[in-house]
Amino acid sequence: MNNFEDIISGKICPYCNCETELVSSKEIYGPDSTYGSNHYRCKKNPDHYVGTYKNSTPPNKSLGRLADKELREWKMKGHGEFDPLHKAPNPHFENSKSAYQWLSKEMNIEINYTHFGMFTIEQCQQAIALCQQLKKNQNTKNSTSE
Numbered sequence: 394m395n396n397f398e399d400i401i402s403g404k405i406c407p408y409c410n411c412e413t414e415l416v417s418s419k420e421i422y423g424p425d426s427t428y429g430s431n432h433y434r435c436k437k438n439p440d441h442y443v444g445t446y447k448n449s450t451p452p453n454k455s456l457g458r459l460a461d462k463e464l465r466e467w468k469m470k471g472h473g474e475f476d477p478l479h480k481a482p483n484p485h486f487e488n489s490k491s492a493y494q495w496l497s498k499e500m501n502i503e504i505n506y507t508h509f510g511m512f513t514i515e516q517c518q519q520a521i522a523l524c525q526q527l528k529k530n531q532n533t534k535n536s537t538s539e
């Protein structure tokens with residue numbers, strides 16, 4: 394039952410190795426939540442959950458593996474380092490696709506599995522280090538060319 398595809402599709406909880414259930418975001422964030430998309434939540438521990446893509450085909454496609462509080466924080470840190478690489482004001486990559494292709498190659502992970510939602514804590518940390526290194530190299534380049 395515990396295989397990689399089941400984990401990254403949100404079908405089973407990688408911490409408890411148990412089944413998950415689909416719940417509304419209001420059950421995760423409270424009745425005032427306007428987040429909109431559903432979440433897969435662990436049947437044993439309500440602190441293990443992951444969101445789904447809005448308007449996906451088929452519906453309720455998981456963003457990745459279920460996360461606990463610690464992994465959620467690492468995923469946020471990861472996006473915090475990675476997203477500016479392909480976003481204004483000074484993007485290093487033309488678009489998110491080329492940024493993910495770079496990350497995929499650097500981490501030696503298939504592009505389909507190169508997503509923070511699918512990463513473990515160790516992979517988030519690896520991605521963060523790569524992003525920081527890239528920025529550092531870029532800064533060195535900029536300062537020597539001035």
Ligand SMILES: [Zn+2]
Nearest residue numbers: 406409435441
């Ligand atoms: Zn769990």
